[in-house]
Amino acid sequence: MRGYLTLSQQATYHAFIEFVSTYVEPQANRWDIEQRIPSDVIRQCAEKGYLGATMPQEYGGQGFDYLTYGALTEAIGRGSISLSGLFNVHTMVMESILKWGSQEQKADWLPLLAAGKKIGALAMTEPSAGSDLMMMQTSYHQQGDRFILNGQKKWITFGAAADVFLVFGKLAGTEPIACLVPKESPGLSITPIRDMLGFKAAHLATLDFDQVEIPVTHMIGRPGFAISYVAPYALEFGRVSIAFASLGLLRACLETCGPYVMERKTFETALIDHGMISHMITDMGVDLEAATLLGLEAVKAKDNHSPDATEKIMMAKYFTSRAGTRHATNAVQIMGALGCNEHHAVARYYRDAKTMEIVEGSNQIHQRLLGKEFAKRAKRRMQRSEVAKEAQETR
Amino acid sequence: MVETTVELIIHHYIAEHVDETFDYDTEIFEEGLVNSLFAIQLMTFLEKEFGIKITMDDLDMDNYKSIHAIGEFVRRRQERDER
Numbered sequence: 462m463r464g465y466l467t468l469s470q471q472a473t474y475h476a477f478i479e480f481v482s483t484y485v486e487p488q489a490n491r492w493d494i495e496q497r498i499p500s501d502v503i504r505q506c507a508e509k510g511y512l513g514a515t516m517p518q519e520y521g522g523q524g525f526d527y528l529t530y531g532a533l534t535e536a537i538g539r540g541s542i543s544l545s546g547l548f549n550v551h552t553m554v555m556e557s558i559l560k561w562g563s564q565e566q567k568a569d570w571l572p573l574l575a576a577g578k579k580i581g582a583l584a585m586t587e588p589s590a591g592s593d594l595m596m597m598q599t600s601y602h603q604q605g606d607r608f609i610l611n612g613q614k615k616w617i618t619f620g621a622a623a624d625v626f627l628v629f630g631k632l633a634g635t636e637p638i639a640c641l642v643p644k645e646s647p648g649l650s651i652t653p654i655r656d657m658l659g660f661k662a663a664h665l666a667t668l669d670f671d672q673v674e675i676p677v678t679h680m681i682g683r684p685g686f687a688i689s690y691v692a693p694y695a696l697e698f699g700r701v702s703i704a705f706a707s708l709g710l711l712r713a714c715l716e717t718c719g720p721y722v723m724e725r726k727t728f729e730t731a732l733i734d735h736g737m738i739s740h741m742i743t744d745m746g747v748d749l750e751a752a753t754l755l756g757l758e759a760v761k762a763k764d765n766h767s768p769d770a771t772e773k774i775m776m777a778k779y780f781t782s783r784a785g786t787r788h789a790t791n792a793v794q795i796m797g798a799l800g801c802n803e804h805h806a807v808a809r810y811y812r813d814a815k816t817m818e819i820v821e822g823s824n825q826i827h828q829r830l831l832g833k834e835f836a837k838r839a840k841r842r843m844q845r846s847e848v849a850k851e852a853q854e855t856r
Numbered sequence: 857m858v859e860t861t862v863e864l865i866i867h868h869y870i871a872e873h874v875d876e877t878f879d880y881d882t883e884i885f886e887e888g889l890v891n892s893l894f895a896i897q898l899m900t901f902l903e904k905e906f907g908i909k910i911t912m913d914d915l916d917m918d919n920y921k922s923i924h925a926i927g928e929f930v931r932r933r934q935e936r937d938e939r
């Protein structure tokens with residue numbers, strides 16, 4: 462990654478890595494075992510200004526471009542995928558407000574969120590609505606200048622630590638809408654979820670809404686647009702976070718296994734000199750490079766405000782999260798029994814990697830969208846070149 | 857309905873993403889010509905190509921339903937930004 466950055470980007474990236482190697486990496490296994498990231502760490506991220514990474518300076522953010530945000534999440538993902546989840550959901554909430562919020566909503570929320578004085582989380586999934594969000598049952602009903610909210614949201618990253626939720630539901634049973642719901646709202650109960658496979662320390666929670674009243678001014682965007690515009694716009698930032706955090710995980714696998722295979726001997730030979738192990742390390746290194754390039758292409762497209770960014774970001778998320786699972790599995794294999802113990806980071810990489818294939822649009826949903834798009838595009842290209850050929854022949 | 861460069865540019869962009877034939881009045885979303893992510897891609901395209909910024913005030917399906925509707929929306933938006 463470093464080799465692709467300008468000198469000033471390298472200096473910023475170096476600062477991220479320093480932060481992670483001091484405050485994140487040494488504690489990450491313990492956080493997983495205790496199943497929580499301490500609030501001190503969230504405060505440290507806030508003090509560094511990292512929680513407002515992509516927000517404009519007028520709202521107290523850092524105004525980072527997406528490449529720099531990618532570098533930040535890569536560094537955080539190298540240390541702790543659970544902590545990267547905070548950046549992911551918090552950024553999705555802020556970006557949603559920045560894009561679809563009113564001037565008042567931006568002025569009210571963005572300075573607090575960018576400074577990390579308030580933490581945001583995104584609540585879409587329900588027990589019976591995951592990939593298919595149209596199945597959502599969470600309901601909003603308008604009564605004068607208030608909405609009455611009922612329903613349940615599940616698997617909400619940092620749900621047990623957040624101060625405000627962007628909650629998706631349907632207005633009067635039909636129109637998808639999304640509103641900001643403060644955690645202290647009467648009728649909202651938050652139940653932490655324990656014993657996840659990955660994201661163990663990411664404060665997942667179930668949110669139950671029982672006649673929760675919120676002002677209609679808390680709606681983000683307009684009724685009818687929450688699933689077609691607000692959610693996909695937010696998820697694009699989520700996918701950038703997942704792609705780059707998975708890249709950090711891939712680097713972690715290589716940086717853990719590389720030194721080990723050079724030192725560890727079996728049958729009087731260093732592991733790296735066994736062809737099968739060398740094969741695994743080769744694939745790890747090549748996929749790390751390929752994933753880096755896909756990720757960088759994606760954020761460059763996003764920085765250029767290119768419409769291609771949507772697809773490039775999906776490709777980066779898809780490729781990198783799949784590569785993460787493959788190589789974290791191999792990392793456990795390479796480390797042998799050591800990799801099977803939860804006090805060793807490799808066991809954590811293995812558990813977290815799988816989770817990255819499920820969040821922000823599962824990889825099957827990516828296959829559904831990307832596969833069809835690639836096939837259709839190829840067909841169109843072939844048809845066009847045939848038409849051009851025929852035209853040439855008849856001339 | 858006048859056919860202007862704006863409509864031509866939009867037609868060209870949408871034609872790169874759909875197989876079916878369509879005209880300037882075809883309801884591209886309603887008729888399922890594009891996938892669920894296309895709304896965001898189209899929005900980004902319009903913002904970049906025509907130098908406009910789409911905000912919550914522009915969330916109205918009538919603005920995006922057909923090439924004619926999008927063309928009119930873009931012109932309205934450009935005029936508003938110039939003011």
Ligand SMILES: Cc1cc2nc3c(=O)[nH]c(=O)nc-3n(C[C@H](O)[C@H](O)[C@H](O)COP(=O)(O)OP(=O)(O)OC[C@H]3O[C@@H](n4cnc5c(N)ncnc54)[C@H](O)[C@@H]3O)c2cc1C
Binds near residue numbers: 616618816
């Ligand atoms: C660690 C973690 C953190 C999360 N954090 C959040 C959060 O912060 N906010 C939030 O709202 N949600 C969150 N989620 C939920 C996540 O977004 C959903 O798990 C995800 O969208 C998939 O939904 P599901 O689990 O209901 O699976 P389902 O949608 O029931 O899918 C089950 C399986 O079927 C596959 N599948 C579904 N449809 C198709 C299809 N058409 N073709 C082929 N295969 C298909 C899926 O890929 C999956 O493998 C989190 C989940 C996890 C694991």
